[in-house]
Amino acid sequence: MFGAGGGTxxxxxxxxxxxxxxxxSNARETxxxxxxxLLRGIHNGARLFVxxxxxxxxxxxADRWLGLEVGSDIALSNTVAREIIHAGLANRAFxxxxxxxxDAYAASVEPFTLAEGERLTGVPAEAIRxxxxxxxxxDRAMICWTLxxxxxxxxxxxxLSLINLALLCGHVGRFGSGLNPLRGQNNVQGGxxxxxxxxxxxxxxxxxxxxxARARFEQxxxxxxxxxxxxxLTQMFDGMEHGELRTLYVIGENPAQSExxxxxxxxxxSELDFLVVQDIVLTKTAEMADVVFPSAASWCETDGTVTNSxxxxxxxxxxxxxxxxxxxxxxxxTEIARRLGQDWPDPxxxxxxxxxxxxxxxxxxxxxxxxxxxxxxxxxxxxxTHPGSPMLHERLWAEPRIGPAAPFTVVEARGPFEELDADxxxxxxxxxxxxxxxxxxxxxxxxxxxxxGESLDLSPEDAERLELADGExxxxxxxxxxxxxxxxxxxxxxxxxxxxxxxxxxQVDTNQLTIDATxxxxxxxxxxxxxxRVEKIERVEDEERAGVAEHATVGxxx
Amino acid sequence: xxxxxxxxxxxxxxEIDGQSVRVFEGETILxxxxxxxxxxxxxxxxxxxxxxxxxxxxxxxxxxxxxxAPACSRKAEAGMKVQTDSERVRHSxxxxxxxxxxxxxxxxxxxxxxxxxxYDAQPERFGPPAPPDPDRDRKRTGHHVEPDGxxxxxxxxxxxxxNELYVRDYSKCILCYKCVDACxxxxxxxxxxxxxxxxxDARISTEYVAELPDSACVYCGNCIAVCPTGxxxxxxxxxxxxxGDWREDDQTVTTTVCPYCxxxxxxxxxxxxxxxxxxxxxxxxxxxxxxxxxxxxFGFQHxxxxxxx
Numbered sequence: 001m002f003g004a005g006g007g008t009x010x011x012x013x014x015x016x017x018x019x020x021x022x023x024x025s026n027a028r029e030t031x032x033x034x035x036x037x038l039l040r041g042i043h044n045g046a047r048l049f050v051x052x053x054x055x056x057x058x059x060x061x062a063d064r065w066l067g068l069e070v071g072s073d074i075a076l077s078n079t080v081a082r083e084i085i086h087a088g089l090a091n092r093a094f095x096x097x098x099x100x101x102x103d104a105y106a107a108s109v110e111p112f113t114l115a116e117g118e119r120l121t122g123v124p125a126e127a128i129r130x131x132x133x134x135x136x137x138x139d140r141a142m143i144c145w146t147l148x149x150x151x152x153x154x155x156x157x158x159x160l161s162l163i164n165l166a167l168l169c170g171h172v173g174r175f176g177s178g179l180n181p182l183r184g185q186n187n188v189q190g191g192x193x194x195x196x197x198x199x200x201x202x203x204x205x206x207x208x209x210x211x212x213a214r215a216r217f218e219q220x221x222x223x224x225x226x227x228x229x230x231x232x233l234t235q236m237f238d239g240m241e242h243g244e245l246r247t248l249y250v251i252g253e254n255p256a257q258s259e260x261x262x263x264x265x266x267x268x269x270s271e272l273d274f275l276v277v278q279d280i281v282l283t284k285t286a287e288m289a290d291v292v293f294p295s296a297a298s299w300c301e302t303d304g305t306v307t308n309s310x311x312x313x314x315x316x317x318x319x320x321x322x323x324x325x326x327x328x329x330x331x332x333x334t335e336i337a338r339r340l341g342q343d344w345p346d347p348x349x350x351x352x353x354x355x356x357x358x359x360x361x362x363x364x365x366x367x368x369x370x371x372x373x374x375x376x377x378x379x380x381x382x383x384x385t386h387p388g389s390p391m392l393h394e395r396l397w398a399e400p401r402i403g404p405a406a407p408f409t410v411v412e413a414r415g416p417f418e419e420l421d422a423d424x425x426x427x428x429x430x431x432x433x434x435x436x437x438x439x440x441x442x443x444x445x446x447x448x449x450x451x452x453g454e455s456l457d458l459s460p461e462d463a464e465r466l467e468l469a470d471g472e473x474x475x476x477x478x479x480x481x482x483x484x485x486x487x488x489x490x491x492x493x494x495x496x497x498x499x500x501x502x503x504x505x506x507q508v509d510t511n512q513l514t515i516d517a518t519x520x521x522x523x524x525x526x527x528x529x530x531x532x533r534v535e536k537i538e539r540v541e542d543e544e545r546a547g548v549a550e551h552a553t554v555g556x557x558x
Numbered sequence: 559x560x561x562x563x564x565x566x567x568x569x570x571x572x573e574i575d576g577q578s579v580r581v582f583e584g585e586t587i588l589x590x591x592x593x594x595x596x597x598x599x600x601x602x603x604x605x606x607x608x609x610x611x612x613x614x615x616x617x618x619x620x621x622x623x624x625x626x627a628p629a630c631s632r633k634a635e636a637g638m639k640v641q642t643d644s645e646r647v648r649h650s651x652x653x654x655x656x657x658x659x660x661x662x663x664x665x666x667x668x669x670x671x672x673x674x675x676x677y678d679a680q681p682e683r684f685g686p687p688a689p690p691d692p693d694r695d696r697k698r699t700g701h702h703v704e705p706d707g708x709x710x711x712x713x714x715x716x717x718x719x720x721n722e723l724y725v726r727d728y729s730k731c732i733l734c735y736k737c738v739d740a741c742x743x744x745x746x747x748x749x750x751x752x753x754x755x756x757x758x759d760a761r762i763s764t765e766y767v768a769e770l771p772d773s774a775c776v777y778c779g780n781c782i783a784v785c786p787t788g789x790x791x792x793x794x795x796x797x798x799x800x801x802g803d804w805r806e807d808d809q810t811v812t813t814t815v816c817p818y819c820x821x822x823x824x825x826x827x828x829x830x831x832x833x834x835x836x837x838x839x840x841x842x843x844x845x846x847x848x849x850x851x852x853x854x855x856f857g858f859q860h861x862x863x864x865x866x867x
Binding site: 182 | 721722723743745746747770771775776777778810812813814815816817818819820821822823824827829832833834840842843844845846847849850851852853854856857858859860861862863864865866867
């Protein structure tokens, strides 16, 4: 936020805050140990508001569940903002001292009366009002979110709308108040930290605009760095479509099953001139590759670091020898560099880290010895006497303010890219379950009583209307593809809303249904909002079906 | 990080076994004993839960108090005078150990042989174990049968292996309730287990003695993490022990970070013969405080289930 991409607070603050807005997140299942800290806050008296189309297991802990229509997040936040402003609950002193752009923002939310908010979001006006007042009046308040905010074609605007709410009430930069994206993968934050994003060098130093930083990297590496942004994933697939990207080197990702509109993805991957995949298991993407590098598992077969959702860099350590010919990622990359004629030394994780520390000021103070001693260090940590930063943006509270003002951003409330219609009348949203993870390449290799395979979760009302019984296999279709999935009746869903995961793509290929409408700024696809049709499959007699089964399978693969 | 957020604390002074000691206000007598290097036996103490205060092997004598106090939970007070090795303390610890060891299988509680010897405890003096009670799991309050006085009643119950992840062997349960606390409001807030029955029939149970897959259990294994006697155990550990191949001395323990979501839970991988046999999390790390979810606790198997390339 405000320059550096990371949450502003520490988990521990969740235990001593007063109000929590958990927005587009089922943290009880997707971030269970973060939720432990939140539960402790609840036991200490915090009020929890869960904003989610589904009445999730997280929502079961809430004082209020705001079951908004999928993709109406900005309409809801704008309504909350207008109510806060009109009730005289905005923090004028903070706004005047620390922010800019308030007047334009206030004008932009003016049309979002409570009644209009209810119409746009489906959330009762009274619940919106209650949340607005609770948030604004709290001494301390947190906003936490996950992919329910970011897997939309309005991802960046959704986040900005939440930042607006925090600025409006001064709920940032103080203990117990902050803005916290919960990262979905163990090193998503670290990927950003390390510059594995198209527009930044390590330490969030802009590749186009920060000439001084770029010069430092050029000098250290003895190369010239082009001062232009690269492509994010979505732009890469567009590049493949236009023939501009012909070779792909995929490390630790399974796009052949994880991308939205998967049929298009597979077609583009299959048309590449050359595909290299480096992974710990032979994924579906690896099966398509020209070359596969089996790699060691980075969390237990190699040394290194990862960064978590509270910006804490922590050590990962080698506990096991990797199987067979699998090699450390660092070793593979170094060997490739050597075959390309570079004289790289044998890689040592701590040496690589020390080079990073010499180039990224926010990490400079984090030696391996200190990471060990302190159990990880939260950035920024500019030198070896610095204890790390449990909180960000305290400067906004200095009077006079230190540094640039935090800007309000006017955001437009736009619904999901794909609207519902008579042909595709049901909203499909996707997500995760407690015991599983992403495309299941890891979690489908252990079994537990919680593993129950893919299902199409439907509201009891929709199931009854479609004459579908629990467990019955139904046909699910979107404009992009069609799959069969067993129905699971879930009272947490409202009529018109369906839910699926993408954990079992070999069983049900959910991403044939999802849409790759993407946010132009973040490149994130709208996994959370597709339009689908659900149909009962008219079963033929068993004998007949046995006779045509072979036929059907062949047909399905064409 | 955490020390940045802690308020300063006052020091107080007390006397233990004639020695003066200064501790932080709020510390327990056990904490004070440890500062003095006084080795105090404990079974149900030792992680990040509130002291369960159940096993009573840590009792001490506080001057002026009518009854013995559990050192693990009793707060130290300024001017307190404590005896940890008086006749009364030794007698009480011995009796507690004899009652526990005669009724519970403590074969996987590492501290027990040392404690029994130290206090000259003789659990065998209650006679041979009584025949197992086949209905123990379904005993209802008020139906206790008088013992015959010739044999030692036990908490024996058949080992429960009803899922792929962990084993419940309540013959080893000392009823410290720590699993209940960890599953309940202190950490996990799932409330899958509780104490059923009363008196000697008390035991840890799911609702209506349901098998775990039919219970509210979410397989975080946070109950295993706090179990002091090995009544709750990874299937992998249980199997290796059954084969006589559990070799703790040959195991390495490496701390790393969970490969799944972005919370950053620290995992301690217990590795024997290049295979992960158990996963714990450090009690003293403030992200997890010893707790994990099903993926962190049991989701490691992919690294050893994959084919060698």
